Amino acid sequence: MKKILSLAVALLVTTSLYAVPPQEKGDMPEPPHQHFQKMGPDFEKIAKELNITDEQKAQMNEMMKVDMERKQELRKQVKEKMDAISDELMKENIDMNAVNAIAAEVQQLSADISRINIESKLKVRSVLSFEQYTKIEKNRKEMRKKIKKELKQEAKQIFADKAKDKQDKKDKKDKKAKK
Numbered sequence: 001m002k003k004i005l006s007l008a009v010a011l012l013v014t015t016s017l018y019a020v021p022p023q024e025k026g027d028m029p030e031p032p033h034q035h036f037q038k039m040g041p042d043f044e045k046i047a048k049e050l051n052i053t054d055e056q057k058a059q060m061n062e063m064m065k066v067d068m069e070r071k072q073e074l075r076k077q078v079k080e081k082m083d084a085i086s087d088e089l090m091k092e093n094i095d096m097n098a099v100n101a102i103a104a105e106v107q108q109l110s111a112d113i114s115r116i117n118i119e120s121k122l123k124v125r126s127v128l129s130f131e132q133y134t135k136i137e138k139n140r141k142e143m144r145k146k147i148k149k150e151l152k153q154e155a156k157q158i159f160a161d162k163a164k165d166k167q168d169k170k171d172k173k174d175k176k177a178k179k
Contacts, residue, residue, distance in 0.1 A: 046139055050132045059127045067120045074113050081106045 047057065085102050088094060125133050 046135060050135055052128065052132055056127050056132075060124055063123045063127075064120065067116055067123075071113055071116050074109050074116070078106055078109045078113075081109065 046052075081102050085099055085106075088099050088102070124136075128136070
């Protein structure tokens with residue numbers, strides 16, 4: 001029973017990590033005009049270089065707005081399901097059938113989110129020319145790499161600061177002990 005429970009919890013944690021990306025600004029979806037800002041500060045420059053028309057931008061904004069709303073609803077459902085699993089795990093007698101059923105629902109919701117992501121890319125691709133789309137995707141990949149690198153550097157700095165603080169506290173304690 002413990003092995004099954006451990007497996008279920010591991011499955012849920014793993015699934016939830018991939019199912020629900022962290023939200024930057026609460027639970028409200030961002031206004032559609034801000035989506036392009038997330039694509040990087042150079043999007044307007046790239047849009048100009050690639051002659052992406054205002055009509056194309058408007059079409060993409062509308063599609064993205066609808067898809068973001070759909071994904072937001074699914075994320076809300078995933079959160080509710082994860083809360084239900086947590087509630088079930090807090091019971092003295094855990095109903096593994098209930099946990100497994102909810103876990104299956106979380107997996108389905110995750111698959112739905114992935115499907116919407118793919119559909120979104122296909123929709124954007126249908127609005128842009130091949131050249132426009134590939135350039136935007138290339139820029140997005142570069143921005144992801146840049147952000148990932150910045151996050152790694154930030155994490156290293158946080159760990160270094162914590163290690164320094166810990167060492168400073170130890171030094172103070174040692175200094176007091178010597179007195």
